[in-house]
Amino acid sequence: MPIDRRIFLRTGLAAGAVLGLGAPALLGQAKPRVVVIGGGAGGATAARYIAKDSQGAIAVTLVEENERYQTCFHSNLYLGGFKAYDEIVHGYDALQKNHGVTLARARATQIDRDKKEVVLASGQRLPYDRLVVSPGIDLKYDSVPGWSQAAEEQMPHGWKPGRQTQLVKQRLDAVPNGGVIVMIAPPNPFRCPPGPYERASMFAHALKKAGKGEARIIILDPKESFSKQGVFQADWEKRYPGMIEWLGPKVHDGIKSVDPKTNTVVTGFETYKDCAFVNVIPGQMAGEIARSAGLAPAGGYCAIDPASMKSTADPAIFVLGDACIAGDMPKSAFSANSQAKVAAMVIRHELTNSRAFPARYVNTCWSLVDTDNAIKVGGRYEPKDGKIGATETFVSQPGESDALRKETQAENLGWYAGITADMFS
Ligand SMILES: Cc1cc2nc3c(=O)[nH]c(=O)nc-3n(C[C@H](O)[C@H](O)[C@H](O)COP(=O)(O)OP(=O)(O)OC[C@H]3O[C@@H](n4cnc5c(N)ncnc54)[C@H](O)[C@@H]3O)c2cc1C
Numbered sequence: 001m002p003i004d005r006r007i008f009l010r011t012g013l014a015a016g017a018v019l020g021l022g023a024p025a026l027l028g029q030a031k032p033r034v035v036v037i038g039g040g041a042g043g044a045t046a047a048r049y050i051a052k053d054s055q056g057a058i059a060v061t062l063v064e065e066n067e068r069y070q071t072c073f074h075s076n077l078y079l080g081g082f083k084a085y086d087e088i089v090h091g092y093d094a095l096q097k098n099h100g101v102t103l104a105r106a107r108a109t110q111i112d113r114d115k116k117e118v119v120l121a122s123g124q125r126l127p128y129d130r131l132v133v134s135p136g137i138d139l140k141y142d143s144v145p146g147w148s149q150a151a152e153e154q155m156p157h158g159w160k161p162g163r164q165t166q167l168v169k170q171r172l173d174a175v176p177n178g179g180v181i182v183m184i185a186p187p188n189p190f191r192c193p194p195g196p197y198e199r200a201s202m203f204a205h206a207l208k209k210a211g212k213g214e215a216r217i218i219i220l221d222p223k224e225s226f227s228k229q230g231v232f233q234a235d236w237e238k239r240y241p242g243m244i245e246w247l248g249p250k251v252h253d254g255i256k257s258v259d260p261k262t263n264t265v266v267t268g269f270e271t272y273k274d275c276a277f278v279n280v281i282p283g284q285m286a287g288e289i290a291r292s293a294g295l296a297p298a299g300g301y302c303a304i305d306p307a308s309m310k311s312t313a314d315p316a317i318f319v320l321g322d323a324c325i326a327g328d329m330p331k332s333a334f335s336a337n338s339q340a341k342v343a344a345m346v347i348r349h350e351l352t353n354s355r356a357f358p359a360r361y362v363n364t365c366w367s368l369v370d371t372d373n374a375i376k377v378g379g380r381y382e383p384k385d386g387k388i389g390a391t392e393t394f395v396s397q398p399g400e401s402d403a404l405r406k407e408t409q410a411e412n413l414g415w416y417a418g419i420t421a422d423m424f425s
Contacts, residue, residue: 031057031058031059032057032058032059032129032130032351032352033058033059033061033126033127033128033129034047034050034058034059034060034061034128034129034130034131034132034347034351035060035061035063035118035126035128035131035132036050036060036061036062036063036131036132036134037063037108037111037118037131037132037133037134037135037289038063038064038133038134038135038136038287038321039062039063039064039066039069039092039103040069040134040136040321040333040336041073041134041321041333041334041336041337041340041419041423042132042134042320042321042322042323042336042337042339042340043062043064043132043134043135043320043321043340044062044069044092044095044423044424045336045337045340045341045344045422045423046132046134046318046320046340046343046344046347047060047062047095047099047101047132048095048099048101048422048423048424048425049340049341049344049345050344050347050348051095051099051100051101052098052099053344053348053354054348054351054352054354056100057351057352058347058348058351058352059102060099060100060101060102061101061102061103061104061126062092062095062101062102062103062104063104063106063107063108063118063120063126064092064103064104064105065105065106065107065108066162067091067105068089068090068091068092069089069090069091069092069161069423069424070088070089070090070161070162070165071088071089071090071161071333071416071420072159072160072161072165072191072192072195072333073088073192073332073333073416073419074087074088074416075088075158075161075165076195076198076199076201076202076367076368077202077368078165078169079158079165079168079169079172079199079202079203079206080201080202080203080205080206080368081205081206081209082202082368082371085165085166088161090420090423090424091424092424094424094425095424098425104120104124104126106120106121106122106124107120107121108120108121108289109121109289110289110292110293111131111133111289111292111293111317112125113293113294113314113316113317115127116128116129116131116316118131128316129316129351130316130317130318130347130350130351131316131317131318132317132318132319132320132340132343132347133289133290133293133295133302133311133317133318133319133320133323134319134320134321134323134336134340135286135287135288135289135290135323136160136191136287136321136322136323137159137160137190137191137284137285137286137287137322137323137331138284138285138286138287138288138291139157139159139160139282139283139284140282140283140284140285140299141282143186143187143282143283144184144255144258144280144282145255145256145257145258146257146258146259146260147258147260147280147282151258151260151280152164152280153167154260154261154263155258155260155263155278155279155280156168156171156279156280157279157280157281157282158199158279158281159186159190159191159195159281159282159284168279171276171277171279172203172206172207172277173206173210174276174277175207175212175215175276175277176212176215176276177211177212177213177214177215178212178214178215179212179215179216179275179276179277180215180216180218180272180275180276181203181215181216181217181218181275181276181277181278181279182218182220182265182272182275182277182278182279183196183199183200183203183217183218183219183220183278183279183281184220184255184258184265184278184279184280184281184282185219185220185221185222185223185226185281186222186281186282186283186284187222187223187283188223189284189301189331190281190283190284190331191284191322191331191332192330192331192332192365193226193227193330193331193332193365194226194227194228194232194365194367194377195367196219196226196281197219197226197227197228197229197232197246197367198367198368198369199279200217200219200236200244200246201232201235201236201240201244201367201368201369201370202368203217203244204217204236204239204240204243204244205240205370205371207243208240208243213243215243215276216242216243216244216245217243217244217245218245218247218272219244219245219246219247220247220252220255220265220267221246221247221248221249222249222254222255223248223249224248224249224250225248226246227330227365227377228367228375228377228395228396230398231375231395231396231397231398232367232369232375233246234398234399235369235370235373235375235398236369239369239370239373251269252267252268252269252270253267253268253269254267254268255267256268258278258280260278262274263275263276263277263278265278284322285299285300285301286300286301286302286319286322286323286324287322287323290302290319290323293317294313295311295313295314295317295319295323296323301323301324301325302319302323302324302325303324303325304318304319304324304325304326306327306359306382306383306384306386306387306388306389307358307359307383308342308343308346308359309324309339309342309343309346309359310343310346318343318346318347320336320339320340320343321333321335321336321339321340322336324339325387326339326388327381327384327387327388327389328379328381328387328388328389328390329361329363329381329388330363330365332363332365333419334362334363334364334365334378334415334419335361335363337419337422337423338361338362338363339361342359342360342361345357358382358383359382359383360380360381360382361380361381361382361388362378362379362380362381363378363379363381364376364377364378364411364415365377365378366408366409366411366412366415368409368412369405372402372405372406372409373402373405373406373409374405374408374409374411374412375396375400375405375408376394376395376396376408376411376412377393377394377395377396378393378394378395379391379392379393379394380392396408
């Protein structure tokens with residue numbers, strides 16, 4: 001199912017929402033207020049669609065702590081030398097100018113669910129009729145023995161954007177020919193299931209291109225298997241022979257410790273000393289604001305109603321993207337964007353009585369493996385048995401033609417242009 005920018009936008013516009021609600025409670029009242037926490041794939045899309053489609057009938061405030069959004073999606077292409085850093089950075093100006101979204105450049109520190117107010121770091125309170133929460137993930141700094149927040153400089157994760165992405169690039173560039181990179185992959189559920197393996201491909205590509213084909217990348221995985229495994233491994237064998245080694249938990253017997261001072265990783269079976277670069281990608285959980293508001297259990301993610309993206313803990317709050325439990329949908333920017341359109345439609349229906357449609361979701365995760373060579377996995381989804389369930393899935397196959405892989409990469413680039421326009425234009 002090739003998806004180019006036009007089709008991507010069209011499916012987005014067609015995605016609707018199921019309601020089962022009575023007459024909108026707020027008709028006839030002064031402009032209803034929607035606050036959105038998090039200006040990423042979920043939050044920026046929701047803010048844009050609610051403001052754009054309600055044509056001024058709803059006051060939308062987007063709370064985002066960073067001035068610019070740096071996408072984790074396609075950060076692996078930056079690491080591989082396929083994109084400049086500037087190409088993965090976006091601003092919020094058009095959301096304000098084109099759609100009248102009010103931007104609150106601040107950290108949200110509390111959600112007062114009783115008063116229906118978001119509290120900002122300054123102490124300012126933003127009242128809401130509906131709240132969208134899309135804060136992404138937080139890292140579990142205690143999930144790898146010996147690693148900590150203090151160690152994220154020396155052993156960067158690159159799983160949150162900005163400085164971390166650039167640190168990973170610096171470490172990669174400094175790897176000598178013959179050097180060993182150890183990547184510690186995260187346990188499920190985590191942001192971007194194919195991400196670590198696309199990243200390993202990009203590491204190998206960049207090293208090979210720099211004449212460092214003797215370098216090795218060892219992936220220590222707590223999982224028995226990973227996304228698109230058969231396709232990735234066949235391609236690694238063909239394109240980067242001897243460079244990437246994946247070890248599952250039965251082979252390495254667990255990560256016993258890491259030492260950031262000496263760049264050492266100890267597993268049940270082996271000690272990797274003097275590594276050129278250790279990339280620790282730790283366990284993950286819903287962003288702090290969602291957990292502290294009681295929308296997720298400690299260390300976990302937020303349960304939602306699959307027909308509306310409403311939190312099961314609070315019908316005035318919608319949780320999108322990586323922070324929510326989205327059934328068969330992976331934690332991806334595409335998923336967050338698709339969920340945002342369902343939530344936007346439900347919110348507009350509830351606040352302005354606009355039409356609503358049954359919830360339908362889509363996702364594709366592309367991964368670049370080598371120049372002009374991408375693979376993909378994805379599907380269509382709808383509410384099923386109390387969760388978001390897959391109704392159709394597809395995945396690339398090992399041994400596909402170069403022409404098909406090139407076409408898949410063209411879709412990948414078209415998708416990035418489409419989704420960033422869908423979030424920020
Ligand atoms: C290496 C890598 C590669 C990836 N590649 C892809 C890909 O190819 N395709 C794909 O679809 N996905 C990809 N992803 C996944 C994608 O980046 C995430 O799934 C997506 O960003 C989730 O969107 P979100 O809205 O949940 O969170 P985010 O996009 O992380 O947005 C959250 C926003 O909330 C803000 N925020 C958080 N808390 C607060 C607060 N309290 N107050 C104010 N602001 C706050 C943050 O600053 C941030 O801007 C990749 C991820 C990684 C790490």
